[in-house]
Amino acid sequence: MQEHVLGLGHVAVYTRDIEESIRFYAKLGGEVKGRGSVPVPEGEKKLALVSVGGVVLELIQAPGAMSMGEGTIPHFALLVDDLDAAAAAVRAAGVDTFLTPEKKVLPELFGGLQNWFFTGPSGEQIELLQML
Secondary structure (H helix, E strand, O other), rough: OHOOOOOOOOEEEEEEHHHHEEEEEEHHOOOEEEHHHHEEOOOEEEEEEEEEEEEEEEEOOOOOOOOOOOOOOOOEEEEOOOHHHHHHHHHOOOOOOOOOOOOEEEHHHHEEEEEEEOOOOOOOOOEEEEEE
16 A cells, blocks of 8 residues: 555544634644535534645534544644744744643654644644654
8 A cells, every 4th residue: 555655635633613723723824725514414514624834634523512532633743844933933823832831852762853732722732843
């Protein structure tokens, strides 16, 4: 199968409120690439494709209440060229939901990396990742 894989198609993220999530990712430079809905027995499942820094997110809002602990994703990572500058840009966009007061520097992990996690509006964790 490996020879057929072209790259990451998208990362699916369940959201409580798709419009709130679209506004959140727009603050980070995201752009809506498409919207739609899918009929399900409970109603309409709302969908949006949002491109953020070359990563496509498929935002999904179920028609009814759903647990946001299970069914979301643990996290997704945005590969960045300068972690400090990226974190500053996130804060400048009005988002300050970082999970720790400082970044982590892990020189032995995967050849060396530094990262910093923050959360989106539905509790999804977003990792800013810089390889060293």
